[in-house]
Amino acid sequence: MTENAIFTLARAPLTIALLVLPQASILEVASALDPLRNANRQLGHEAFRWRVVSPDGQPVPLTCGISLPSDGPPGHAVGADLLIVISGYKLDEVATRPLIRELTRIAPRFRLVGGIDSAPWVLARAGLLNGYRATVHWEELEDLADRHPQIEVVPDRFVIDRNRVTIGGAQPAQDFMLHLIRARHGAGLARQVANSFLTDARPGHEPQIAAPRRDPALDPRVTQALKRMEARIDQPESAAATARAIGLSPRRLEVLFRDSLGTTPAAWALTLRLQAARRMLTDTSHPLAEIALRTGFSGPATLSRAFRRLWGHPPGALRRRPGTGPANGAEDGPKNGDKTGDRI
DSSP: OBOOGGGSOOOSOEEEEEEEOTTOOHHHHHHHHHHHHHHHHHHTSOOEEEEEEOTTSSOEEOTTSOEEOOSSSGGGGBTBSEEEEEEOSOHHHHSOHHHHHHHHHHGGGSSEEEEEETHHHHHHHTTTTTTOEEOOOGGGHHHHHHHOTTSEEOOBSEEEETTEEEEOSHHHHHHHHHHHHHHHHOHHHHHHHHHHTTOOOOOTTSBSSOOOOOOTTSOHHHHHHHHHHHHTSSSOOOHHHHHHHTTOOHHHHHHHHHHHHSSOHHHHHHHHHHHHHHHHHHHOOOOHHHHHHHTTOSSHHHHHHHHHHHHSSOTHHHHHSTTSSOOTTOOSOSOSSOOSSOOO
16 A cells, blocks of 8 residues: 555644535445544544535435535635545436546645545546556446556555545445544544444455454354355355355255245345346446346346346346436446445
């Protein structure tokens, strides 16, 4: 991780501008701002300042239905030390060409420019990540790497490379802010802030999807099986192969799954693959044949039959709904429609 002078001990206040795009998550906004607020409270003075801007200067509608007040359009961010873009869903609708042009224009005026969740896509479209090491939310790592080979895409929680920072989501945003607090005001303050939120700071180089922690509600062998299934969406293995890999008979694994999850290993693995297919249908413009390949189906027809059995409609129905197809003039990237679930 390559850092810049922002990450050194300093008493001077640091100003952060958040450019929040419509359909971002309130959790990501809070994860970015609340650690700074708490740090000011612990210190007893204003070590961190912030302002929130939006594409049109108006309140920003978030995914939860709340509108976030804005201090003005993107130009009002100029004068801050850091500019961090926060975006979530419907990226092709909200990351417009005028916004990209404005972001390209003002980016050189900040000491550090970054993005949270899907915002690295916005930075990439603006050419601001070319030649940099970067991350993005784990669901989009492969797509970002495919579309922008000039970026070194890694699955880290957050990445600082010179005058850029990219952050995988809400919890990594909190991790990054704790890192910033520690760098400027010491480990003691960062620990106080973390304790206030009953959390521990995780380093940026850790993967977004780490080894699962022990879930007291699940047999550890079920947890092992789930991890294998989640890692094999594109090349699924049989339930018998999963059982053998964790040292169980197929019958014993099925009993454990029914006791813990109320279903069979095969049914759970199939649902994981269909959920992944649903995300790709609503979040990307990939053709159905590619989605089938990425989710371990032999072809579009096989995927369609399984999809209809689970969801009650064919995959194409998701793209025929108003608002879920690519916006006119849309460029590369995810999120052409609504997500099927929230992110942490």
